[in-house]
Amino acid sequence: MIKPLAAALLILVATPAIPVVASQAWAQNNRPPIAAPVGPEAQSQSLAAPPGSSASPQGAGLSDVLSGNFSIVSMFLRADIVVKAVMILLLLASLWSWTIIFNKLMAISSLKRKARRFEKLFWSGQSLDELYQHFAARNDHPLAAMFIAGLREWRRGFETNGGLRESMIPGVKDRIEKAMSVTILRETDGIEKQLGILATIGSVSPFVGLFGTVWGIMNSFSAIAARHDTTLAVVAPGIAEALFATAMGLLAAIPAVIFYNRFVAEIGRYVNSLDAFADEYSAILSRQLDEKVTR
DSSP states (O other): OHHHHHHHHHHHHTTTHHHHHHHHHHHTTOOOEEEEEESSHHHSOOOOOOOTOOOOOOOHHHHHHHHOOOOOOHHHSSSHHOOOOOOOEEEEEEEHHHHHHHHHHHHHHHHHHHHHHHHHHTTTOOHHHHHHHHTTTTTOOOHHHHHHHHHHHHHHHHSSOOOOOGGGHHHHHHHHHHHHHHHHHHHHHHHTTTTTHHHHHHHHHHHHHHHHHHHHHHHHHHHHHHHTTTHHHHHHHHHHHHHOOOOOOOOHHHHHHHHHHHHHHHHHHHHHHHHHHHHHHHHHHHHHHHHHHHO
């Protein structure tokens, strides 16, 4: 009888404490989260790296390459000695070709201008002797040189002993034509001077640049083998220098080829005009010879 009464008394005492413990556990489990810190101090602080992690040197090298200085000067300074020599050679070739280009542009323009002036004066109606005296002291372009050579040979035909005879006319005409032909060849050779250099630069420069490209790629592969690393930080500088050598080769070759073709075409047209004038001038001198003999 006493044991049942004691058990009932313990149950009555423990029953009020159960809700309190349960309410405390619920409050701990369902407590709202603490708000993140705000303010200038919280915004200015940088996030720390997670524990156990460290900056990778390969990542740093990659960022240097991706954000590095790939200017012309920096690539030249980083290049191998052979690639530097190729770049310097191509730069000198480009400067040389541009010097020839500007000289030829001015020379051909001057020749065309003087040719128009000469033809205007030649067909103005003046006598051959007056033209000879006018251009004898101003023999500074092919048309004037050809005119003086032909007329000088024509005059020599009348300076022979006994004067000009009819049997001598074919020989005089032949000498006049040869004198003008030799003058045309000599003047044409002077106009075409240094065009061979342009042709050489235009044909050789791409292969010189390609040599620098191959050498730079070989250096890149050597760097990969030495460092056992295939990241962009190792490969990019050498490839950039190699491609820059190719670009310099094309930079030297393209203008040289373009202006070489242009100069060849313009000189060809100019030589054709010289030949046409030589034929007309030869016909005039031949007619003068025939008139002198018939008199």
